[in-house]
Amino acid sequence: MKKKWWRLAAIVLVLGLGAAGFAYWYGFLRKEKPIEKMKADFEMTADSLFSSFSADEQAATAKFGGKILILDASLLSFEKDDKGNVTLTLVDPMMGVTCTIDSLQAVRQKSKISALEEGQPVTIKGRCDGMLTDVKISKCMIIK
Amino acid sequence: MKNKIFWLTLCLAITTAVGAQNRYFTKTGHIDFYSHTSIEDIKAVNDQVTSFLDISTGDLVFSVLNRSFQFEKPLMQEHFNENYMESEKFPKSSFDGKIADLKGVDFNKPGKYPVKVTGKLVIHGVTRDIESAGTLTVEKDKIAGESVFAVIPEDYGIQIPAVVRQKFADTMTITVRMNYQLYTPKK
Numbered sequence: 521m522k523k524k525w526w527r528l529a530a531i532v533l534v535l536g537l538g539a540a541g542f543a544y545w546y547g548f549l550r551k552e553k554p555i556e557k558m559k560a561d562f563e564m565t566a567d568s569l570f571s572s573f574s575a576d577e578q579a580a581t582a583k584f585g586g587k588i589l590i591l592d593a594s595l596l597s598f599e600k601d602d603k604g605n606v607t608l609t610l611v612d613p614m615m616g617v618t619c620t621i622d623s624l625q626a627v628r629q630k631s632k633i634s635a636l637e638e639g640q641p642v643t644i645k646g647r648c649d650g651m652l653t654d655v656k657i658s659k660c661m662i663i664k
Numbered sequence: 665m666k667n668k669i670f671w672l673t674l675c676l677a678i679t680t681a682v683g684a685q686n687r688y689f690t691k692t693g694h695i696d697f698y699s700h701t702s703i704e705d706i707k708a709v710n711d712q713v714t715s716f717l718d719i720s721t722g723d724l725v726f727s728v729l730n731r732s733f734q735f736e737k738p739l740m741q742e743h744f745n746e747n748y749m750e751s752e753k754f755p756k757s758s759f760d761g762k763i764a765d766l767k768g769v770d771f772n773k774p775g776k777y778p779v780k781v782t783g784k785l786v787i788h789g790v791t792r793d794i795e796s797a798g799t800l801t802v803e804k805d806k807i808a809g810e811s812v813f814a815v816i817p818e819d820y821g822i823q824i825p826a827v828v829r830q831k832f833a834d835t836m837t838i839t840v841r842m843n844y845q846l847y848t849p850k851k
Contacts, residue, residue: 552738581755586731586745599692601843605711607692618691620712622734649731650755652714654691658732 555625555645555659558588566593566610566617566644573651574615584648589657593617595642598633600626606633608644608660615653619644619660632662686720688807688844695728695840697815699833706740706832708733715842717807719771722763724781724809726842727756748822749788757787761794769800776801781811787820798840809842 562584569591573580593610600606604623611617626633636642646660693713699706710733715726730751735741745751761783763769769777777800785794798811814835817824824832 547737547739550738552741582752585752585755601692601711603711605692614689614691618712620692647731649712649729652691652727652729652756654714656712656729656732658712658734 555588555647555661558645560590560645561587563590564592566591569648570611570615570617570655573655577651581650585650587648589646589648590663591617591619591644591646591657593642593644595636595638595640597638598636600633608636608642610642610644612654617655617657619646619657621660621662622658625659625661629662636662685846686718687847688717688719689847690715690842690844693726693840693842695726695838697733698837698839701831701833704831706735708735708741708744710734713840713842715809715844716847717763717809717842717844719766719769719807722766723761724763724783725758725760726840727758729756731755748817748824754787754789757785759783759785759794763800764795769802771802771807774802774804785815787815788822790820792819805846807844809840809844811840813838813840 569580569584569589572584591610596609596611596613596616598606598608604626606621606626608619608621609616610619621629621633643663644657644660645663646657649656649658691714692711693715694709694711695713696707696709710728712732713726713728715724717724730749731745733741733744735744749757761781764780764782766779769779779798779800780795781798782793782795784791794813794815796811796813798809801808801810814837816835817832
């Protein structure tokens with residue numbers, strides 16, 4: 521009987537430690553899943569994404585907000601800021617689609633970024649955050 | 665609705681800027697907020713702020729998407745968007761105001777000028793009047809603006825459960841940094 525209790529206590533202890541470890545990892549150690557490993561929710565052109573937001577911003581925000589998109593577009597322009605973030609402008613300089621490659625991703629994609637040319641077709645993957653004057657895509661990476 | 669009005673205001677600002685050489689803008693402005701307690705430091709950064717500055721009137725607007733704030737820890741970002749800012753319901757935060765003491769800035773002379781900014785700050789669907797000190801740094805065809813001010817989350821209807829309130833400072837320090845370029849409308 522006593523042996524059974526010890527066994528039960530050991531199981532509870534192991535499960536408790538496991539749960540505590542998981543909670544610690546989930547809250548403090550877990551890293552954001554890299555964009556490369558995220559499954560895209562939608563694949564479309566940057567033009568049609570902007571058209572959706574222009575037609576009905578609220579509906580488009582509900583549909584695309586926080587979602588992972590793969591966008592095809594012609595690269596209008598690009599610039600690097602003093603922190604190393606690279607911003608790609610698609611569709612229109614003011615009212616179009618703006619994709620931000622953060623500085624860490626920019627280092628990883630150095631060769632693809634240095635090969636960028638205005639006017640070239642690009643395929644971008646990133647998270648849609650919503651619309652200001654332009655549709656904002658963050659956590660971006662260049663697919664091709 | 666308020667977000668839509670703000671968007672339309674920005675569009676109007678753009679369309680009426682045709683031919684004008686007094687409007688500056690950025691789509692990559694920086695806003696961060698910081699909270700320090702002995703338990704935890706919390707910092708989030710947003711480098712995708714859209715802002716317009718009209719140097720003839722002093723009008724200043726900026727708008728941010730709450731989802732674009734990046735935290736060090738994914739769990740913090742999830743709590744920020746889902747529990748505190750309710751980003752699905754209130755996707756944007758904005759400021760609409762003026763540089764109150766515009767006469768003290770010579771936009772033809774490069775230099776760093778102290779300014780006072782007043783206006784309405786909208787966070788979590790709540791609008792409040794704010795006033796803050798800042799600086800404008802004038803260069804050729806470029807203006808940099810910077811301001812640091814404090815906000816109390818509860819003033820904007822952001823409810824933080826008592827069990828975790830001690831992890832957050834009473835006031836959040838907001839730092840705003842904009843590098844404006846001269847707005848040149850499309851011909």
